[in-house]
Each structure stands twice: as structure tokens, then as C-alpha cells.
Amino acid sequence: MVTMSNQVPLVDYLVLGDTPHLEANECTACGARFFDHRSACASCSGVSFKKVSIPTEGFVRTFSLVSMAAPGIDVPFAAAVVECGGTSIRANVVNTPVDPEHVTIGMKVRLATFPIGKDSEGTEAIGFGFEPLEVK
Amino acid sequence: MSEAVWILGINMTKFGKHPDKDAAGLATDAVLAALVDGGVTMKDMGVMAAGNLMGGGGIGQVIQKQVGQTGIPVYNVANACATGATALRTVIMAIKAGECDMGLAVGVEMIAGAGLLAGGSRGADSDTWVPSGRYGAVTSVDGRIGTETMPGVFAQIGQEYGYAHNVDASFELFARISEKNHAHSVLNPLASYQKRFTLEQIMGDMMIAYPNTRPMCSANCDGAAAAVVVSDAKLKTLSAEQRRRAVKISASILTSDPWEEACQILPNVNTLTRNAANQAYEQAGVGPSDLDLVELHDCFATAELVHYDNLMLCEPGGAVDFFNSGATWRDGSTPVNVSGGLESKGHPIAATGIANVWEICHHLRGEAGDRQIQGAKVGMTHVIGLGSACGIHILEKSAA
Numbered sequence: 060m061v062t063m064s065n066q067v068p069l070v071d072y073l074v075l076g077d078t079p080h081l082e083a084n085e086c087t088a089c090g091a092r093f094f095d096h097r098s099a100c101a102s103c104s105g106v107s108f109k110k111v112s113i114p115t116e117g118f119v120r121t122f123s124l125v126s127m128a129a130p131g132i133d134v135p136f137a138a139a140v141v142e143c144g145g146t147s148i149r150a151n152v153v154n155t156p157v158d159p160e161h162v163t164i165g166m167k168v169r170l171a172t173f174p175i176g177k178d179s180e181g182t183e184a185i186g187f188g189f190e191p192l193e194v195k
Numbered sequence: 196m197s198e199a200v201w202i203l204g205i206n207m208t209k210f211g212k213h214p215d216k217d218a219a220g221l222a223t224d225a226v227l228a229a230l231v232d233g234g235v236t237m238k239d240m241g242v243m244a245a246g247n248l249m250g251g252g253g254i255g256q257v258i259q260k261q262v263g264q265t266g267i268p269v270y271n272v273a274n275a276c277a278t279g280a281t282a283l284r285t286v287i288m289a290i291k292a293g294e295c296d297m298g299l300a301v302g303v304e305m306i307a308g309a310g311l312l313a314g315g316s317r318g319a320d321s322d323t324w325v326p327s328g329r330y331g332a333v334t335s336v337d338g339r340i341g342t343e344t345m346p347g348v349f350a351q352i353g354q355e356y357g358y359a360h361n362v363d364a365s366f367e368l369f370a371r372i373s374e375k376n377h378a379h380s381v382l383n384p385l386a387s388y389q390k391r392f393t394l395e396q397i398m399g400d401m402m403i404a405y406p407n408t409r410p411m412c413s414a415n416c417d418g419a420a421a422a423v424v425v426s427d428a429k430l431k432t433l434s435a436e437q438r439r440r441a442v443k444i445s446a447s448i449l450t451s452d453p454w455e456e457a458c459q460i461l462p463n464v465n466t467l468t469r470n471a472a473n474q475a476y477e478q479a480g481v482g483p484s485d486l487d488l489v490e491l492h493d494c495f496a497t498a499e500l501v502h503y504d505n506l507m508l509c510e511p512g513g514a515v516d517f518f519n520s521g522a523t524w525r526d527g528s529t530p531v532n533v534s535g536g537l538e539s540k541g542h543p544i545a546a547t548g549i550a551n552v553w554e555i556c557h558h559l560r561g562e563a564g565d566r567q568i569q570g571a572k573v574g575m576t577h578v579i580g581l582g583s584a585c586g587i588h589i590l591e592k593s594a595a
């Protein structure tokens with residue numbers, strides 16, 4: 060219990076706990092899904108939303124291996140769009156070498172969480188990415 | 196159908212480094228030259244629209260202080276990389292609305308030597324994790340949750356084309372697109388580069404965001420471009436020489452990105468371009484096969500490929516075969532970016548959407564010298580500003 064209370068997710072659409080997963084705001088009128096705080100729907104202008112859990116397995120629809128980024132960002136990393144159960148997610152592909160042999164379009168992946176650091180009060184932030192389902 | 200509107204005068208500066216000038220000074224060079232090109236003066240202008248994306252706004256009045264404070268309305272516009280096209284379209288709309296019969300559009304940027312644009316900073320991690328912003332993020336997410344850098348975003352856009360259409364959009368293919376545009380700019384004295392690269396040089400250069408290496412990214416440079424727009428009725432009162440050199444704006448379109456699944460995950464530059472192209476072809480009464488040349492928004496080599504399809508220059512899903520056929524080289528059936536494009540001519544952001552119109556006008560007037568596309572009668576310009584905005588203009592040679 061102590062460890063749990065000492066963790067915060069990197070973003071609030073990452074739900075921690077026994078079964079970490081992502082959560083979207085789904086428009087109750089048209090079903091459009093969003094990961095950010097919403098006042099209204101970009102698809103139908105509706106104003107009613109419900110929380111939905113996103114499946115934790117999917118595939119890489121596209122990616123780039125980023126070698127140049129702002130100071131302080133570790134490179135290279137694999138930026139990707141991952142599709143899980145029809146919902147697209149922006150995420151890095153992690154736990155695999157960052158090269159075009161190991162990161163490929165269509166590869167099957169699953170959600171992975173990992174610590175990204177502690178703040179001055181000892182609280183640990185937890186990030187997420189997607190790792191290969193099968194090791195190449 | 197409303198009356199035609201025409202480009203009367205137009206100019207672009209050399210794209211490259213202008214350390215001796217400020218933005219207003221460089222813009223002034225383009226404005227004065229565009230006025231001379233059109234045979235008119237600031238006193239003839241009834242409206243002005245100006246863009247300078249990285250400069251913080253208000254550039255129009257600053258330029259007026261150099262070229263003529265005649266008291267006309269100024270619209271300072273910003274629309275990401277579509278800023279220049281938006282300035283031009285603003286003037287076109289004012290003339291079509293009958294507010295005036297002549298106007299001036301200008302765009303300028305001073306970004307020679309600039310590094311990565313957008314996603315360019317990660318602040319120091321805060322002392323305590325406090326969720327903030329629309330995603331409740333406790334710290335910066337760039338690089339932790341995908342990338343905000345333009346080369347990385349457009350790399351994903353190009354790679355997705357391969358997935359969506361089940362075609363082989365390979366690193367080498369994208370590098371060959373860059374090879375074409377760098378080969379083209381050798382004939383353009385106003386281009387930033389003017390240097391031919393071999394395929395091996397392009398693929399072996401510094402990797403920015405796979406599959407985009409450095410020469411496959413748009414060249415950051417200083418540059419300005421300006422255009423004088425005139426109504427049909429006013430043009431009829433001008434000299435035979437002015438009428439002969441005037442270029443007809445057969446279509447002027449601006450669109451934004453309609454909502455689709457995934458569009459807030461990775462910007463969708465396809466649908467708004469396709470929508471703009473459809474509207475432009477309809478407005479101009481021409482089709483893709485009528486285009487003698489196209490200047491499209493190759494901010495990265497990965498972007499040029501998808502726009503072959505979005506602008507309907509090829510069959511749906513056929514962009515790879517279309518490029519491999521040689522169609523988009525300057526001696527092909529649909530020459531694309533004979534100026535060198537953003538990768539080689541350069542991309543001074545707010546100037547780009549007027550400079551590409553200058554390139555087309557140059558060919559339609561038969562004044563493009565060594566790189567003239569012979570007999571050019573119809574051309575298209577296209578820009579994308581991420582966020583997103585798409586500007587398309589179709590231009591036609593004067594019948595006079």
C-alpha cells in the first residue's frame with residue numbers, strides 16, 4: 060500500500076494498480092475517443108463523456124526512430140502510433156533495440172509501465188510505452 | 196461565378212542567409228520588387244496581409260514603415276506553415292468581396308541556422324510531480340510519449356502511407372524523392388542549396404528521424420516573398436504588357452482538418468489536403484491531368500509521397516509507383532517541385548506559401564530560364580501548416 064500511494068502516473072489517462080491500462084474519454088453521442096480533458100467532442104460537438112478502458116495489446120501502425128530531439132531528451136527513441144482495439148495511441152516502443160529491424164510496422168505490442176524518476180518528496184512517476192509481444 | 200482575380204506582380208528573395216538584414220528589411224526587398232514587377236506602387240494597394248510566424252506578429256505595419264504608410268488595413272496572419280498562402284488568400288478574399296481592387300500579400304521568415312522547429316524544448320523536471328495541462332502530465336512528455344518534432348511527426352506520416360496502402364514505402368524510396376528535389380534546385384539560383392546529392396550521400400547523411408536524414412528535411416533559411424493581387428475589372432484598365440504577364444488565380448482554397456479517429460494522436464495531413472484539392476479542381480474547372488507543374492509541401496521527403504496521392508496526381512494508393520515511374524522529375528509527366536521544394540529551395544515558413552506561387556508564375560510567364568517547363572499553362576501550389584491548415588492555389592497563364 061505504501062508503494063502505491065508513492066506513485067503517480069506520468070499522465071492521468073494512465074491508470075496504475077494491479078492491471079495498468081490506458082483510459083479514454085468516450086463521447087456518449089458518437090463514440091469518439093480522446094485522451095485529454097474534454098469540454099466538447101471534436102467529432103460531433105457533444106458534451107457528455109464516459110471513461111472507457113483501452114485494451115493493452117495492439118500493433119504498431121507507424122513509427123519513426125527519432126535521433127535528434129530537444130536537449131534533455133534521451134535519443135534515439137522509437138515514437139509510434141499504436142492501435143489497440145481500434146483506438147489509436149501515441150506512445151514509444153520500448154524494451155527493444157531502436158532500429159528498423161526491431162521496430163516494424165504491424166508488429167504486435169503490449170502496454171509496459173516503468174518508473175521515470177522520483178520527486179523531492181520521494182514520489183515516483185510511472186511512464187508507459189509498448190513492448191514487443193514476441194522477442195525477435 | 197464570381198469575377199477572376201489575378202496575380203499582377205510577384206517576387207521572392209534569394210532563400211538562404213541574410214545576416215545583414217532584419218525581417219522587415221528582407222520583406223521590403225520582396226515588396227518593392229513585387230510592386231515594380233506589377234508596374235504599380237503602394238498608393239495603388241487597398242489592403243495588405245502579412246505573415247512572419249516566428250517573429251511574434253505585427254510585421255505588416257513594420258513593413259509599411261519601410262515601404263509606405265498609406266493607412267490601408269493590414270491583416271497580420273498566422274497559420275503555421277500555411278501562413279504565406281493564408282496571407283495571399285486574405286487579399287484575394289478582400290478583392291473578391293469588392294472592398295478594393297488591388298492588394299499586397301507578403302511573408303517573411305528569418306530562420307537560417309535554426310535547429311529543430313516545434314517540440315524544441317523540454318523544461319527541467321519540476322521539483323514535485325504535479326499533474327497539469329489537458330493530459331494531467333506530471334512532467335514533459337515529448338520523447339517519453341512519442342515525439343513532437345516535425346521530422347519525427349512527418350516520418351510517421353510517410354511510413355503510415357505504406358501501412359495504409361500495403362505498399363513498400365522504404366527508406367530508399369523517400370531518399371530518392373529528396374534526390375530529385377536537390378537535383379532540381381541546381382537550376383534555381385534563388386534556392387538555398389543548389390547542390391546535387393547522390394542517393395548514397397542522402398541515405399548516409401545524419402539521421403534526424405528515421406527515415407528522414409538531414410537532406411530529406413526542409414532547409415531552414417531566411418527568405419521573403421510578396422505578391423500584388425488585382426481584380427479582373429481593374430486589370431482590364433492596365434497596359435497590354437501588364438495584362439500579358441498577369442497570372443490568373445483559378446482557385447484559392449483554404450481548409451482545416453476534419454475530425455477523424457487518430458487525428459489527435461498523429462496529425463492527419465491527408466484528408467484536409469484531399470478536401471482542398473477537390474475544391475480547387477472544382478473551382479478552377481481543371482483536373483490533375485491538366486497540371487503542367489506542381490509545387491507541393493515537401494517539408495520532409497516523407498511528406499511529398501503522401502501528397503502525390505492527396506492531390507490526386509496518381510491513383511489512390513499509387514504514389515510509390517507514380518514516383519518510381521519518373522513522373523515527378525522535371526522531364527516527367529507531372530513535374531513536382533522543380534524549384535527544389537522545401538528540402539532544397541528552402542522553407543522560410545511564412546514566405547513559402549507565396550514563394551511557391553512565384554515559382555509557378557515564373558513558368559506560366561515563360562520567364563523561368565534554364566528550368567522553364569516548356570509550354571506551361573496551368574500550375575498548382577500546395578502548403579500544409581500543421582495543426583492543421585491546407586492552402587491550395589491553381590494558377591493559369593494569361594490568355595491575353
Ligand SMILES: [Zn+2]
Pocket residue numbers: 086087088089090091100101102103104105
Ligand atoms: Zn461525439
